[in-house]
Amino acid sequence: MASLKNIKLKILSYKKTGTVTHAMEAVSAVKMRKAQERALGGRAYAAAALSVLERVSGTIDTSHHPLMTEQGGKTCFVVVTSDKGLAGSLNSSVIRRAEHEISARDLAPDQVIVIAIGRRGAEHFANRGHDVRIRKENVSDDLSESDLRAITDELLSWYAAKEIGSCVVVYTNFISTFEQEALARQIIPITPLAVRETVAGIRPARGRYAPSDEAPIHPATYLVEPSVDAVLSELLPRLINIMIFHAFIESKASEHSARRVAMKSATDKAKDMVKSYTRRFNKARQASITREVSEIVGGMEAMR
Amino acid sequence: MAEYPNTFDLVIASVQETQYDGPVLAATLPGSEGEMTIMPHHEAFVTTLKPGTITVRIMGGETRTFSIENGVLECSNNRVVVLL
Numbered sequence: 001m002a003s004l005k006n007i008k009l010k011i012l013s014y015k016k017t018g019t020v021t022h023a024m025e026a027v028s029a030v031k032m033r034k035a036q037e038r039a040l041g042g043r044a045y046a047a048a049a050l051s052v053l054e055r056v057s058g059t060i061d062t063s064h065h066p067l068m069t070e071q072g073g074k075t076c077f078v079v080v081t082s083d084k085g086l087a088g089s090l091n092s093s094v095i096r097r098a099e100h101e102i103s104a105r106d107l108a109p110d111q112v113i114v115i116a117i118g119r120r121g122a123e124h125f126a127n128r129g130h131d132v133r134i135r136k137e138n139v140s141d142d143l144s145e146s147d148l149r150a151i152t153d154e155l156l157s158w159y160a161a162k163e164i165g166s167c168v169v170v171y172t173n174f175i176s177t178f179e180q181e182a183l184a185r186q187i188i189p190i191t192p193l194a195v196r197e198t199v200a201g202i203r204p205a206r207g208r209y210a211p212s213d214e215a216p217i218h219p220a221t222y223l224v225e226p227s228v229d230a231v232l233s234e235l236l237p238r239l240i241n242i243m244i245f246h247a248f249i250e251s252k253a254s255e256h257s258a259r260r261v262a263m264k265s266a267t268d269k270a271k272d273m274v275k276s277y278t279r280r281f282n283k284a285r286q287a288s289i290t291r292e293v294s295e296i297v298g299g300m301e302a303m304r
Numbered sequence: 305m306a307e308y309p310n311t312f313d314l315v316i317a318s319v320q321e322t323q324y325d326g327p328v329l330a331a332t333l334p335g336s337e338g339e340m341t342i343m344p345h346h347e348a349f350v351t352t353l354k355p356g357t358i359t360v361r362i363m364g365g366e367t368r369t370f371s372i373e374n375g376v377l378e379c380s381n382n383r384v385v386v387l388l
Contacts, residue, residue: 222380
């Protein structure tokens with residue numbers, strides 16, 4: 001039987017761990033609420049912006065715009081992970097998803113460019129010899145859409161220079177506090193199909209932004225000012241930026257939710273362990289008392 | 305909006321917040337080709353916006369103004385969406 005002192009130390013250490021995880025849970029709970037609000041608020045805008053493109057592309061011929069046509073070149077992956085761990089399987093599933101996309105496309109490592117938002121993804125891909133062109137780490141929760149514009153501009157310049165032929169963003173879609181899903185979406189070239197998928201993915205199944213059953217009505221003709229190209233050149237980069245931003249805020253909401261849940265189960269586990277070790281401690285204490293008493297009694301018997 | 309036949313729905317939204325969402329009588333916007341006023345039942349229309357002020361006339365004779373840096377306007381089915 002373990003000594004009383006050892007058990008006592010174990011109980012103490014579990015209690016400390018529990019306190020720490022409990023504090024982290026509380027912090028994550030606050031961050032989670034903010035990030036969830038933000039993600040859900042941003043969805044309305046993203047959905048509106050994408051459905052504008054959806055409607056417009058249903059009417060005007062957009063297929064000749066460079067950002068909407070296929071071109072050869074490398075594939076760029078924007079991988080959105082968290083900076084810190086302790087968030088359950090969140091980062092590993094994003095990374096697995098990204099690896100899966102790379103192998104599904106049969107891409108050699110030199111055909112892949114990685115833009116990593118979040119330290120976890122950056123380290124993973126840098127360690128495996130991928131070309132991590134942009135690393136964005138320690139990003140604050142309330143990063144605004146304009147802060148990501150530098151990345152979008154860089155991306156568009158590579159595309160214009162024909163260095164990359166397509167761009168895929170891999171992120172975690174926030175479904176609920178207990179459910180997050182790693183997703184990959186192609187953002188360049190923009191295809192009407194991808195847009196429709198993203199819009200469908202953005203809208204939650206229930207609630208205020210739930211999708212309506214009616215099909216989008218495409219007006220027969222659009223009056224476009226000053227020209228189709230000018231409007232698309234303004235609209236498309238904006239949409240790409242929004243999609244990256246959307247991926248970012250969804251991932252943040254997912255990160256804090258996943259961490260909160262992970263910390264909650266860690267706290268519960270710590271409590272369980274304290275309970276079972278306390279029981280063992282009591283048993284050991286009782287056993288040692290019984291032993292002492294029987295020793296004394298035995299000694300007394302011997303002296304008679 | 306059958307009870308307000310002479311209005312249209314206007315949404316002015318940036319990523320951070322929806323600045324306006326509701327029925328309006330008319331909206332004056334700084335289009336890239338010059339200032340324009342949109343009335344109800346405007347034909348389907350897409351344009352870019354340049355820096356300036358959006359003036360919105362809402363019911364009861366009130367006006368609201370929003371200053372913008374840039375944006376895209378899309379109008380279809382008596383609904384105008386301005387993305388900032």
